[in-house]
Amino acid sequence: MFPTKSILLAFLLLATGGVARAQVTLPQVQVPNLPGLPTEPLNRTVNDVLDQADPQRLRELRQVRIRHLLRTNRTVLEADPRGAPIVRSEVVALSPTPAALDRARAAGFGIGRTRTLEGLDVSIVVLQAPQGMSTRRALERLRREDPEGTYDYNHVYLESGVVPAAAAEETSVVASNGSPAVTARVGLIDGGVQRSHPVFNGVNVHEHGCTGGAVPSAHGTAVASLLVGQGDVFHGAAPGAELFAADVYCGLATGGALDSVAEAFAWMSREKVPVINISLVGPANVLLERIVRVVTARGHIVVAAVGNDGPSAPPLFPAAYPEVVAVTGVDAKQRVLVEACRGKHVDFSAPGANMSAAGIEAPFGVVRGTSFAAPLVAGLLARQLLAVGGKEQAEAAIADLAARATDLGARGVDKIYGNGLVGNDLRPPEQLSLAAH
The missing domain is CATH 3.40.50.200 (Peptidase S8/S53 domain)
Structure with missing residues (x-):
């Protein structure tokens, strides 16, 4: 017997969380090969399920995926205060001054990747938080030390x-x-x-x-x-x-x-x-x-x-x-x-x-x-x-x-x-x- 639309939506939520471990890509909307549950008819109904989904629940699709992404890559990813995925212990600075970088080093920050964005006349510097300092505290510290600078989390976009x-x-x-x-x-x-x-x-x-x-x-x-x-x-x-x-x-x-x-x-x-x-x-x-x-x-x-x-x-x-x-x-x-x-x-x-x-x-x-x-x-x-x-x-x-x-x-x-x-x-x-x- 083919599953109801509520069950299909539940499977879709699970599938959206089923991201490949090593690559941030959209998942294949497909369920396990369970007896009595043909996967191809399910794939054909994805559009119908979404068309009749509860709009209040739709945001959960990406949230489920983000939670799975964070859980399976916790050594390199974490959530910012609003739950968005970020690279763990990294703060990104836009064209920081030499003086600002000197203050960051003095505070224990490591200078990581530096990308000179030729064509935009700006640069990106990835700063590593000192050991034992949370990424949130690291961002707050850098903004406090350099209030004129531009700093933010290294957010991950999906x-x-x-x-x-x-x-x-x-x-x-x-x-x-x-x-x-x-x-x-x-x-x-x-x-x-x-x-x-x-x-x-x-x-x-x-x-x-x-x-x-x-x-x-x-x-x-x-x-x-x-x-x-x-x-x-x-x-x-x-x-x-x-x-x-x-x-x-x-x-x-x-x-x-x-x-x-x-x-x-x-x-x-x-x-x-x-x-x-x-x-x-x-x-x-x-x-x-x-x-x-x-x-x-x-x-x-x-x-x-x-x-x-x-x-x-x-x-x-x-x-x-x-x-x-x-x-x-x-x-x-x-x-x-x-x-x-x-x-x-x-x-x-x-x-x-x-x-x-x-x-x-x-x-x-x-x-x-x-x-x-x-x-x-x-x-x-x-x-x-x-x-x-x-x-x-x-x-x-x-x-x-x-x-x-x-x-x-x-x-x-x-x-x-x-x-x-x-x-x-x-x-x-x-x-x-x-x-x-």
Whole structure:
């Protein structure tokens, strides 16, 4: 007998906590092979379960995952006072003065990784708390010693979407180079990309991060395909565009940490990538806010997913920063995803449910979440802003896209759909959606 929706949601909560031990990636939404409980029908019902979930419970999905992440990586991760994951015993400073570093050394702090963010004209210094001092006390001490400086936790940012397990059988749908390529450059800050996937044939992919080599992830590959993938039956928002992909996870338990995200932004700036997609979410962080402000002031557009903590959850970042283009997701009936965050920061809505995207274990899979709506908006903007210009040019591209959006919900800009729906014609064809199951 097939389980009820309440049981399915419980399994989904457990699965969301089932993160790989060594890599911060989104889990496969799949349950153990229990007698009488077929996993494939369960995978097919993920969208239905979420559509009818209690909005007040949706925030628990990410909280369960965070608790599991902290529990299984307690030697290197811990929670900040609000429960967000941070790298244990690390405080990050933005362009600290030599005098401030001397005071930190005198107080027993170790000077760890130093990242000169060429292209942004700032630097990031990771400070190690003295032995026996908590990370919270370490941050308080540094802020007290240098009140003019900028210090914060080394927060870890997580993906904002679900990549369900793909069907075991192979699909007959094969991507090729049939889609007309566009002349554009777009950036991706996420997990690694499986470059050998057919949808990336003919796509110029530049990779950054992971000294030991690329570490493809299901989430990064799916988002990248929705950005630049191309083929006869599948294409992203900017098919064939030049992709600059920064892997900030690299298979590490500390993947997605602020200092890696900051370095990714700097690389994009050096490479003069006009539009940068980041489908990651987490807490407010003063260093991330400053870096985003610097990047956008230079004429880059930053597009981010609003997150999937539910309509009553507080805003997630970087999407909630005013300089960022924040994207929510809608289903095939143009209804906002029940799990999508809401607020006055929402700028656009785009398809984010029953979306086919490139997979790792199978050619294609069906994905869901605001993570997969964001790249559609980023791709559309990249097709308009072909080079980094001034801030005015970036704002004009955003305004042009807003003018072409289909108004949904309350008339005009609202907290649910923003300026309205874009990219609805980018939904995959029914043939591919069925084959992906």
